[in-house]
Amino acid sequence: MTPTRGHCHCVYLLVYAAKTGKRPSISEWTAAARRLPAFIAGTADFDAMAQYLIDQQLAKIGDDSIILGDRLASLGHHADNITLAMIARILLEVSKPQWLMTAVCGDTVLAEYLPTHVENHLAWLAQYRDVVLRSARRTADNSDLFRHWLGKLGEEIVFRGELQSGCEAAWMSQLSDAFGYDILSTRNGIKKQLEVKTTIEETSVDSSCHGMKPM
Numbered sequence: 001m002t003p004t005r006g007h008c009h010c011v012y013l014l015v016y017a018a019k020t021g022k023r024p025s026i027s028e029w030t031a032a033a034r035r036l037p038a039f040i041a042g043t044a045d046f047d048a049m050a051q052y053l054i055d056q057q058l059a060k061i062g063d064d065s066i067i068l069g070d071r072l073a074s075l076g077h078h079a080d081n082i083t084l085a086m087i088a089r090i091l092l093e094v095s096k097p098q099w100l101m102t103a104v105c106g107d108t109v110l111a112e113y114l115p116t117h118v119e120n121h122l123a124w125l126a127q128y129r130d131v132v133l134r135s136a137r138r139t140a141d142n143s144d145l146f147r148h149w150l151g152k153l154g155e156e157i158v159f160r161g162e163l164q165s166g167c168e169a170a171w172m173s174q175l176s177d178a179f180g181y182d183i184l185s186t187r188n189g190i191k192k193q194l195e196v197k198t199t200i201e202e203t204s205v206d207s208s209c210h211g212m213k214p215m
Contacts, residue, residue, distance in 0.1 A: 001052070001095045002117075003088035005124040010044040011087045012079045014053065015072050022065040026050050029066045038079075056094040085128040092136035104137035154198025155182045162194075 001007065013033040023029035030046035053059040058069045071090050076083045092100060103113040109130040111119070122129050155173060162169040162185040173182040183194040 001091050002097065002121045003091040004121045005084065006040060006044065007049070007091065008084040008087040009038070009040045009079060010046060010049045011053065011072070011091070012075070012083060013038060013041060013044070014046060014050055014059075015068060015075055016077070018059065018066045018068050019073075019077075024064050026054070026061065026066075058090065058094065081126075081128065085125055085132050088122075088125060088128075089132045089136050089139075092132065093139045096140045100133065100137055100140065104133050107134055109133050150198050151196070155196045158194060158196050159183050 010033075013036050014029065016036065017023060017029060017032035021032060023032055026047070030050050033044075033046050033050075034041050050059075053072070054061065058072050060067050060069075075086060097118075099113065099115055099118055103110050114122075122133075125132055155171065159169055159171045162183060166187065168186040170184040171182070172179045172184050179193075181193040181195045183192075183196065185192045185194055
């Protein structure tokens, strides 16, 4: 998503609506945002943006209200340029568009690599544009490194668990990601192809078993 001023103002109104009352459903959340006294409130696609925030885990539906993630909850109460620029950074961090990876190199923004429509959409950021782009790129890089580390940690836990349970195990993803699974585990001639999915909350394993006679 390219964070236009309209997108960022839409997010701001949704955040304000979530902070100022209990909104037990998306429809009540978006309705509250529409009622706010702002010009954009009558034209913004709140339903799509609210769903996007939930899909990107920036907000979630609680038992009796919408719960904002830390990044949105920490935003200021005024729709000033700094607050809107912070929202732009957050949207870039979660969407990680390919042009961001190309146009930002270290602390340098290579404006010639910004697509024309992106440059036009970001013009409202003015002096904050390059700061936002550099910050979003750094966060995206760190996020990718963390997810890679977390994924490999989960695979190692499952791999060692298979060995400790008496199975013969091969950590296939260490050789290549082309196999389509991470761990090959064998017990009594039965082979299991294990695909490991790791999150901060839990690690899950999807397996497909193939009966094979011992060689």
